[in-house]
Amino acid sequence: MERPLRIIASSLVLLCGMGPALATGPSPDATSSSEDALCEPGASENAHLGEVELARCRRLWQERVEAARERSRSYVEGLIEDSRQRRERAASLPPPTPAPVTVETFLGSDLAYGDVVVTDKGPRVFVGKAGEAAGPEDFVALDAARSPHRGRAQPYDGAYPQPNPPQAAKPRPAALKPQERQP
DSSP states (O other), X not given: OHHHHHHHHHHHHHHTTOHHHHHTOOOTTHHHHHXXXXXXXXXXXXXXXXXXXXXHHHHHHHHHHHHXXXXXXXXXXXXXXXXXXXXXXHHHSOOOOOOOOOGGGGTTSOOOTTOEEEETTEEEXXXXXXXXXXXXXXXXXXXXXXXXXXXXXXXXXXXXXXXXXXXXXXXXXXXXXXXXXXX
């Protein structure tokens, strides 16, 4: 198993163009990287390491952990900054205007006679037949002659009506005298 892995690894080195880099000579870290290979998790199973090698391996592992922590911190800081910029951009944009609600919005709905729908032009009453296809002419105003709610209709003040001014309190009627009982 080890021999095919060496063949594959050497083939990958040649295919990836690492051959010229290695042919120029060993790098200064080549000795430390070969010594660091002893510190890999699977490498030290068969070889017993001395105190010096164990201390060096612990230091190497701690450096790797610290480097991973630093990468994680910088990544999280980048995410936080991106999120902050996205929120600022979203806050600076005006809110999207909602699409107008017309009677055509309710044409495909399951409506019954007398159902009231609210559009951008005010409440409308459905006066068409339930089984037939509805058209815009099947919606009339609340106070229209064809509306079944005409008697109870009040003027439409809009979606946000202004509150009515407070009414003056009516005076209470004078207290009634208790009636006397007669024999």
